[in-house]
Each structure stands twice: as C-alpha cells, then as structure tokens.
Amino acid sequence: MRLVDYDLTVIGFDNHIKTTEVDWSEISDAIKDKSEFEQMTFVLSADQADLVRQAIAAAKQNKNVSNEISQNSNGNALNEIVKTYLGLK
Numbered sequence: 001m002r003l004v005d006y007d008l009t010v011i012g013f014d015n016h017i018k019t020t021e022v023d024w025s026e027i028s029d030a031i032k033d034k035s036e037f038e039q040m041t042f043v044l045s046a047d048q049a050d051l052v053r054q055a056i057a058a059a060k061q062n063k064n065v066s067n068e069i070s071q072n073s074n075g076n077a078l079n080e081i082v083k084t085y086l087g088l089k
Helices: 024-032 046-062 073-085
Strands: none
Touching: 046 073
C-alpha cells in the first residue's frame, strides 16, 4: 500500500512526508507475538468512574492483589471484582 496518490496536505500534513511500502509480514508477526496482557479503556461518566475507583480500592483492601500474574494492582483488583460478580470465587 502506498500513500503517494493521496494529498495529505488536505488533512494538515506537509509535503515532506516520505512514503514507503508497508511490509505486511512484519505487522502480521507483531500480531502473532501479542502479549498475554491487554490494556482496556472504558468511557465512564464521572459518577461511574467514582464507583469504579471505590470498588477497586475496596477490592485492594479485602484481598492482596499484588501477587497475581499481572503486576498492575488496579487490573488485579478489577479481576477480583469480575470473578465475584460472575460467581467464579
């Protein structure tokens, strides 16, 4: 795929952009080497975000969430909340 035929100045890019061929095999290899960890993003109202923060803080107080596979204590706390909600604990 080449960007040569597109006028990128229309969307604010200058004329000094160098175009190159995309090596799809490198992109494919990067997808195959995906980490066992994922980052998720949610859009919440201010009230929802406050509740989520309170729930994560409570989960951290009730269980040691630092000894999980992930070193992210917020993610580990959220995992505990989800397991409880789904009846997996």
